[in-house]
Amino acid sequence: MKKQMIIAGLAARPVRTLVSVLAVALEVTLILVVVGLTTGISMETAKRTEGVGADIMFQPPNSSLFLAINNASMPLSLEGAIRKIEGVTAVAPVQTLVNSSSGLEIIYGIDPDKFASVSGGFIWHEGGMFSGSDDVVVDDVYALAKKVHAGDTVELLNRKFRVSGIVEHGKGARLFISQNTARELTGLVDRASVFYVKISDPEQVNTVIERMSRVFPTYGLRPLREYAKLMMSTSMPALDAFIETVVFVALCIGVLVIFLSMYTTITERTREIGILRSLGASKKFIVSLIFQESALVCFLGIVIGIGASLLVGRGVQMVFPTLIVDIGFGWIAKAAGFALLSGIIGSLYPSIKAAGQDPVEALAYE
């Protein structure tokens, strides 16, 4: 019976119902897309970094996990000292550069042989390794996004580069230039932003890190297999704060919309509430009627919001292949929970107000 009353009530005011449902859907979409983008990009970057194939990441003191925001660099000469540590089999110095002209792209300045000794080498789709200072190797995702092939020209760091080859994605960066070119572009001679270290027995990674830290006590030494975990939003306070802010704003939107919708509903339906009270409907019945109506609005909004988020995620990836939107079940459940919470908070006051109305006054309401 209540269901019939709720559905009839919502159907009688289709525009308001639609707007309320879409607002809840917007709340859910906002949460899922923003979280999906931040998580997706973080996770994809982490996977790519792990994909380098190294066991240990060796960084300058006080450096960030985000290679793009590291200014510090280390002398290349450290490479020899690292190589001498027991258990180390290969070291690949990388100088990172950031191209911000079209998004935020990390470019690796590498020595191809040393990088291959750690990563096992590239899988080539087209062309081959850079040979000159104006050559760049790009990965297949970048090539797809920018619609480039081997031999085409791309502009990076205000300079034109020829795409010498296209490789399979997943080896740290999407763009690779030679160490010499990186040196020219940064002005830093014989420096490295990070050393990727390969060891003989990956199970001994902590032991090797311990040995390294004795020699390089202030440097950042991280096992690569933990990189993805460290990159997850929960491990990054700034990202956490960002996501919390987005969730809070989305929650506020939901609360305000549901509040407005339910408040106008009970105002418009004051007489109906009076009729129900005259028929013997309890205050609890009225409260539960309003709550269930807002819950149905939220449910429809959640379903549409999840669908819209998945569509937006696909759309983003189609238009911007380098952007990954990772919408996991956990966040779908959380977004649904937040939407329901906004429904509860938003309909709390209207439902109490409706239930508290004097039946005689409610019946006299015009």
Added chain:
Amino acid sequence: MKTLLETIDLRKTYQVGKIEVEALRGVSLRIREGELVAVMGPSGCGKSTLMHVLGAMTKPTAGEVRIDGRDISTMNDAQLTEIRRRKIGFVFQKFNLLPTLTARTNIEVARHLHGADAKDHNDHLAEILQLLMIEEKMGRKPSELSGGEQQRVAIARAVANRPAIVLADEPTGSLDSKNSEIVLNMFRELNRRFKQTIILVTHNPELVEYTDRLIEMRDGVVVSDSDPVHRNSESELTQPLI
């Protein structure tokens, strides 16, 4: 006959701004089971207030209201709600059907609120719908019904759960004379056939001929009562019964 409803020195005062308005000033009366009573008087005489108090919609300021022997004047909101649900059926001047629901669902809502034993009244409801001649209209929404039909649906809703008392506030106030006659005949028929206790509140003198008893009110007090049992003790009607 058993006394179903009794008021003792009933008083109701409203606060309108800084002014206190005495809507009821000591009303004492008895309504017996199966009576069809008209409460009449000019606008503002307190008859609607009396109906709201008798219907457990609002509490009196002083005095007692006994329904089936239980004093409802001291009950809390939940208890009053229960009394409305179990004992009272309302019919209003403006029909007060739920506009988004069909006639059938309007009646079902009342039955749903009444509870599980509503099913026991299925045969009764079928008889009522037949009597009110609205069986064919059950799938329609109030906006698709004429005023007379809406009022008949409202009557069906009011009596669907076999309440002890039906309180009708100006039930013909929004109807033309033809529909008024139909509705009043139906009240009489409900009273005769089902022994339904009905109190009609009105300022329409024509309605009186359909009822067994007329209670007249003026300025918040009962000024006359054609109660056949107490016909000769009119003066005591304005005094407390106990």
